[in-house]
Amino acid sequence: MKPYVLIVEDEDALSTLLEYNFTKEGYETAIAEDGEEALLMAEERTPDLILLDWMLPKLSGVEVCRRLRRNKKTTSTPVIMLTARSDETDKITGLDYGADDYLVKPFSMPELFARTRSLLRRAKPALLQDIIVQGDIEVDMQAFRVKRGEKTIHLGPTEFRLLEHFIKNPGRVFSREQLLDTVWGRDVYVEARTVDVHIGRLRKALGAPKLPDPIRTVRSAGYAFEPKA
Structure with missing residues (x-):
């Protein structure tokens, strides 16, 4: 079974790039373009991991993360927050709201994949076949x-x-x-x-x-x- 990754990103170029690279690596992907759509999609089908942009239309990434953690279906779903915010206080805020990891844009795909694998190994080790x-x-x-x-x-x-x-x-x-x-x-x-x-x-x-x-x-x-x- 392929790990299912929900990409929450409103920038088309980046979401397309992420979708292409994760699909190429053997993941199943879906894209949500705003915070409300992300919550609906996560409710309909629980992702194995969520890539979550901070700055989103309708609901911010930190608010989406907070609501995900209050939902029994997604309370333990790994979340990697992707953001241009590099201040330490912003990182702490993201982690306090429930993000498992925090990556500042621009980032490298190998680093993102390494962090993805690390989180999935802890959350759902059976999904990753070495x-x-x-x-x-x-x-x-x-x-x-x-x-x-x-x-x-x-x-x-x-x-x-x-x-x-x-x-x-x-x-x-x-x-x-x-x-x-x-x-x-x-x-x-x-x-x-x-x-x-x-x-x-x-x-x-x-x-x-x-x-x-x-x-x-x-x-x-x-x-x-x-x-x-």
Whole structure:
């Protein structure tokens, strides 16, 4: 099950960026553009974590946080407050109103993901899988280790990202363009045939005598990851 993150942010560019990056990392996301909408969405479906902007239309982030903590459904939901306010008194206020963590804009995505994982490990450890197993292939996301059966597989960074994306979405067919967008990123120009090259390297690394190829080529569509037990 994917962790469900509610993004409460009224700045379109930032909410889109957060949604894209969290989805890319395997989270399920939803966006609320103001404080009242955030409370309604959290009431309808309890998030596993909330990213909460301080300055919001209708209700401020600290007021949203206060109301979340008074609601039995969300009283223990982890909240990371995102704000341009950097004063220590503002940070204390946010934490006093119930935020679990506080990040000042602009922030780095790796730091945000690290704090997200830290909170989720404490609140819902079963949601974060450091080790994912599909068939006879095992991927340790934290140690960047891959095993097939008893054999340790050595992968380059791009092949590891490809495998990570595949193993989180077994059976799903991805076009070359989708893989480029997810693994290489939207802002990097790479030719589509580059995907084929790295898929070939990944297949070679995972390959072994008498073992089936876990990556299926779907003609005119792309690739799918279908490991066998």
